[in-house]
Amino acid sequence: MTEQVLERKPCGEGAPKRGARPPIDKFNARRIELAEAALETLAEVGYARTSLREIAQKSEFSHGVLHYYFSDKFDLICCSVRYYKGKCVTRYDQITSTARSRDELLDGFLDKLGETMRLEASMHRLWYDLRAQALFETAFRDDVTAIDKSLEDMVWRVVSRFSELGGKTPAMSPESLYAVFDGLFQKYLLRHLSGDAQAIADLQAELRRLLPMIA
């Protein structure tokens, strides 16, 4: 339902034959560039305080250009959300496929998880913000649901592989498993952003205790 992140402007339908012929990807490349500026702004100040002018300031263009590449603010943010999706769903696949033992997988996963929270904290608070917005704004729901499903699959790949390496089977459903990871991550993200230097280590410790019990 949301296959395409960016769609070409219907420009030049039966248009005249002279003048500048637009390179096919130039338009989409610019849209991506602006979507990235939008994500940066959203991650920094949150959905409630994100304005088009501030997004434009994060890019190298003026605020007017946004309505050239996007029909309105919703269109821009929706496209940004779809673009965001591709950036976070394969994060742990490398570890899952190369780890040769339970310990190796667990260590690698927790390392990566800690690194994620340390380096991309604001990108993740953006995600929680947008997911909350989907509870109010119909336009976001399909995309948010799809991203949530992708993340659930990602967690499942890690946990089922972990379980497999121990000759076991996960003791919880994929959705419940994702719920635990998601809930814990959000809780410790708030702690981390609040300045708690122990937050990351505590999250890792909690998961290190939890995982062997459920998979």
Add this chain to the structure above:
Amino acid sequence: MTEQVLERKPCGEGAPKRGARPPIDKFNARRIELAEAALETLAEVGYARTSLREIAQKSEFSHGVLHYYFSDKFDLICCSVRYYKGKCVTRYDQITSTARSRDELLDGFLDKLGETMRLEASMHRLWYDLRAQALFETAFRDDVTAIDKSLEDMVWRVVSRFSELGGKTPAMSPESLYAVFDGLFQKYLLRHLSGDAQAIADLQAELRRLLPMIA
């Protein structure tokens, strides 16, 4: 740290002895009334689109009165959040204390949970919205953290009692347990608000499968 929901205005310090003597609770009662209007608005349109004028419209007063009872918009919303806390942390205590068997507790809890999602969906999306705002806004963090802790305790009371009735002990920590419940509730709340008539039943089924395995 956030003991007091509402604090009396420092009015009449060394003031003259004549004129209207304010009833002690009249002021606080009005603050609560306005806080309720604020919660109603927040639940309806979300934090991002909540304005003082719309809050005033939900009450029986004009928009100017808000700055008489609250110093600014943040003060109003913070007070509303603190007031909100008291409304949702004892929801399942009745069931926990009266249930005499595991099945009775499970049925009662799931019934209440379904009723909550059906009747108070918008109050809960407000909660998820505010918790996401706390990731950006420092002013909300202490209150949000405190509410989260209260909810965690509430879940723990239910689950540990359930476990006790089976002569067992919960297999997960209080925080992980809360994370599962919270994550699942949020997921099915989105489904429910999206018009999925099966959402509530599916959540109940998932929890009915999950609970006996972990407690």
Add this chain to the structure above:
DNA sequence: GGGAACTCTTGACAATCGTCCAGATATATT
């Protein structure tokens, strides 16, 4: 090089925002 289409800037617009304030109304004491 001329011209058409694409790209981007700039300024304007109506609407809405939080905040403030002068004054009207209500209330309770003397």
Add this chain to the structure above:
DNA sequence: AATATATCTGGACGATTGTCAAGAGTTCCC
């Protein structure tokens, strides 16, 4: 009744918002 205080109204303000349109600049085909 007179008066002082508490409460509330409604309009005004400056700032910011999303949106749009007119035009300048750019690019490329003829």
